Amino acid sequence: MQAFTTLNGLVAPLDRANVDTDAIIPKQFLKSIKRSGFGPNAFDEWRYLDHGEPGMDNSVRPLNPDFVLNQPRFQGASVLLTRENFGCGSSREHAPWALLDYGFRAIIAPSFADIFFNNCFKNGILPIRMDAAIVDELFREVAANEGYRLTIDLEKQTVTTPSGRSIAFDVDAHRKYCLLNGFDDIGLTLRHVDEIRAFEAKYRIEQPWLFNQ
Amino acid sequence: MTAKTLYDKLWESHVVHQEADGTALIWIDRHLVHEVTSPQAFEGLKLAGRKPWRVQSILAVPDHNVPTTDRSHGIADPVSRLQVETLDQNCADFGVTEFKMNDTRQGIVHVIGPEQGATLPGMTVVCGDSHTSTHGAFGALAHGIGTSEVEHVLATQCLVAKKSKAMLVRVEGQLQKGVTAKDIALAVIGKIGTAGGTGYAIEFAGSAIRALSMEGRMTLCNMAIEAGARAGMVAVDETTIDYVKGRPFSPTADQWNAAVAYWRTLHSDEGASFDAVIELKAEEIQPQVTWGTSPEMVVGVDGRVPDLSQAKDDVQRGDWERAYAYMGIEANMPISDIRVDKVFIGSCTNSRIEDLRAAAVVARGKKVAANVKLAMVVPGSGLVKAQAEAEGLDKVFKDAGFEWREPGCSMCLAMNADRLEPGERCASTSNRNFEGRQGQGGRTHLVSPEMAAAAAIAGHFVDVRQIV
Numbered sequence: 001m002q003a004f005t006t007l008n009g010l011v012a013p014l015d016r017a018n019v020d021t022d023a024i025i026p027k028q029f030l031k032s033i034k035r036s037g038f039g040p041n042a043f044d045e046w047r048y049l050d051h052g053e054p055g056m057d058n059s060v061r062p063l064n065p066d067f068v069l070n071q072p073r074f075q076g077a078s079v080l081l082t083r084e085n086f087g088c089g090s091s092r093e094h095a096p097w098a099l100l101d102y103g104f105r106a107i108i109a110p111s112f113a114d115i116f117f118n119n120c121f122k123n124g125i126l127p128i129r130m131d132a133a134i135v136d137e138l139f140r141e142v143a144a145n146e147g148y149r150l151t152i153d154l155e156k157q158t159v160t161t162p163s164g165r166s167i168a169f170d171v172d173a174h175r176k177y178c179l180l181n182g183f184d185d186i187g188l189t190l191r192h193v194d195e196i197r198a199f200e201a202k203y204r205i206e207q208p209w210l211f212n213q
Numbered sequence: 214m215t216a217k218t219l220y221d222k223l224w225e226s227h228v229v230h231q232e233a234d235g236t237a238l239i240w241i242d243r244h245l246v247h248e249v250t251s252p253q254a255f256e257g258l259k260l261a262g263r264k265p266w267r268v269q270s271i272l273a274v275p276d277h278n279v280p281t282t283d284r285s286h287g288i289a290d291p292v293s294r295l296q297v298e299t300l301d302q303n304c305a306d307f308g309v310t311e312f313k314m315n316d317t318r319q320g321i322v323h324v325i326g327p328e329q330g331a332t333l334p335g336m337t338v339v340c341g342d343s344h345t346s347t348h349g350a351f352g353a354l355a356h357g358i359g360t361s362e363v364e365h366v367l368a369t370q371c372l373v374a375k376k377s378k379a380m381l382v383r384v385e386g387q388l389q390k391g392v393t394a395k396d397i398a399l400a401v402i403g404k405i406g407t408a409g410g411t412g413y414a415i416e417f418a419g420s421a422i423r424a425l426s427m428e429g430r431m432t433l434c435n436m437a438i439e440a441g442a443r444a445g446m447v448a449v450d451e452t453t454i455d456y457v458k459g460r461p462f463s464p465t466a467d468q469w470n471a472a473v474a475y476w477r478t479l480h481s482d483e484g485a486s487f488d489a490v491i492e493l494k495a496e497e498i499q500p501q502v503t504w505g506t507s508p509e510m511v512v513g514v515d516g517r518v519p520d521l522s523q524a525k526d527d528v529q530r531g532d533w534e535r536a537y538a539y540m541g542i543e544a545n546m547p548i549s550d551i552r553v554d555k556v557f558i559g560s561c562t563n564s565r566i567e568d569l570r571a572a573a574v575v576a577r578g579k580k581v582a583a584n585v586k587l588a589m590v591v592p593g594s595g596l597v598k599a600q601a602e603a604e605g606l607d608k609v610f611k612d613a614g615f616e617w618r619e620p621g622c623s624m625c626l627a628m629n630a631d632r633l634e635p636g637e638r639c640a641s642t643s644n645r646n647f648e649g650r651q652g653q654g655g656r657t658h659l660v661s662p663e664m665a666a667a668a669a670i671a672g673h674f675v676d677v678r679q680i681v
């Protein structure tokens with residue numbers, strides 16, 4: 001996994017609540033057996049005017065000019081600013097894969113759906129929960145200032161605006177540690193292999209019926 | 214000793230290791246696998262030269278991509294076919310038990326787990342699928358995980374997790390005739406919103422829940438995720454134990470007795486405290502119909518589409534305006550004026566035998582309305598299909614003009630050939646009405662099986678209480 005330490009990135013505003021994983025990456029693209037290449041189909045139904053299918057040449061498809069990410073000023077954005085309950089719906093990890101492949105490394109919203117939130121950390125994306133009132137202000141600042149960038153420092157747990165205002169955010173110690181170092185969970189968990197074995201041995205005696213099949 | 218919730222008991226009995234910040238490793242008893250979210254996990258495992266920790270804990274089935282029409286010639290779409298073949302190959306490579314596409318035990322992963330007794334009380338159950346919450350109906354701790362976590366569970370038999378807060382949803386009283394577990398689920402979501410359960414594990418309790426069959430409890434827990442909760446659960450009682458008894462993966466003989474003795478402890482203790490409590494009166498719940506593009510956009514069947522003055526804030530007003538436009542409906546429109554083009558009875562929410570029986574009661578001796586282009590019934594598994602056929606339900610549906618299909622996810626998410634065309638409106642027993650969920654531009658209204666069958670016959674939504 002790619003580590004996340006600091007990021008200075010252009011911000012793209014997606015002013016909707018309850019953006020679901022079907023919107024982030026529609027189901028027809030879930031048929032891929034790979035982890036990469038989902039970026040061109042992130043937000044496919046909003047982003048293009050035609051219907052997307054796997055295998056199409058996305059570079060020649062008609063773009064929806066009304067979709068915010070298609071505006072020239074937001075090209076190259078790496079911070080997504082959005083509203084509450086972002087990433088609700090399915091557990092598909094294809095959603096963070098698509099956002100990462102598109103270029104997003106951080107997402108700021110008042111709240112996230114649990115599974116999506118979790119999936120972000122496994123893929124080097126930092127989801128940041130922030131007060132709805134602050135998110136509102138950020139939306140206004142992005143709208144008013146072309147080229148609006150935020151600086152995110154995971155170690156210090158701060159987001160800094162262009163005017164120098166620093167906003168603190170929370171992150172779990174374990175997740176922060178993994179993200180800062182780019183550690184994948186399996187390697188870390190296997191450090192506890194003796195504990196897992198001991199648990200299994202004890203558990204086999206307590207609930208032997210779970211080990212029949 | 215302090216009183217514990219069911220969730221406390223399930224959690225504590227599975228903690229292998231805990232960090233200072235509360236992050237824990239919890240042991241996983243059952244790992245269900247399907248073709249969409251597993252290929253990258255198996256690939257990761259192979260690349261790292263690892264093997265599944267406990268291969269017997271895994272049960273795999275293809276469900277999302279399988280055709281619901283004749284399968285004897287395989288899957289026509291090459292991309293879908295490759296995904297199913299990849300699952301077959303991975304299961305063969307690692308020795309994982311798999312019910313292949315043409316096995317009669319094949320079906321939707323959340324239908325076959327319980328049906329086989331592969332889901333048991335007291336277990337931790339995971340699957341790379343958000344509706345894994347379904348299995349909590351058995352007094353199990355069950356939640357959906359992402360693909361990286363699928364690989365993690367394969368490699369370590371553990372999941373990295375942090376304990377959630379506990380929410381109690383108590384429903385007391387008796388449901389009206391024609392009102393179902395699906396309506397309870399939608400009413401709860403209507404009340405707390407799709408993010409209302411975020412960060413919580415929900416326990417459903419109260420006399421109305423006790424009175425539900427296992428099928429009903431599964432429907433309810435299935436939709437816990439639509440309320441934002443990763444896990445839903447119901448305490449173990451006689452209904453649970455009766456259902457589990459005698460299933461292929463269930464314990465037998467002495468082990469059965471030991472298991473039952475333990476399972477009977479799986480309920481919240483008297484006086485256990487919850488971080489949030491929501492209460493509903495069963496009598497007040499009406500058959501529910503969603504009108505918008507989120508399960509929380511829901512009203513009773515004799516209600517109307519709400520107007521913007523009822524929205525709680527600007528963000529919700531924006532959501533509702535977009536939903537009116539996408540759904541092609543207007544504020545204040547009576548729900549019964551909404552006409553449907555297609556009807557889908559199926560999905561892991563409502564495709565079990567009891568669901569099909571209930572829909573058949575409404576369809577028996579009637580005809581699908583002329584304006585309904587397609588009404589389809591997709592059983593949740595091959596065994597549900599066989600049971601329904603033994604009871605003659607297939608004939609009831611076919612005589613009424615419904616199509617009777619092979620088991621799978623089908624038009625719940627339209628990864629196979631079953632889908633809505635742009636602008637088509639569907640009464641669906643599935644769990645998500647998101648934009649494009651059942652096909653790009655498709656318009657989904659979530660309802661119970663009874664309500665879906667009634668809409669197929671009338672051609673528009675009707676109050677099923679006046680029929681049954």
Ligand code: SF4
Binds near residue numbers: 276561
């Ligand atoms: S039936 Fe629908 S919700 Fe259930 S597992 Fe299949 S696609 Fe997911």
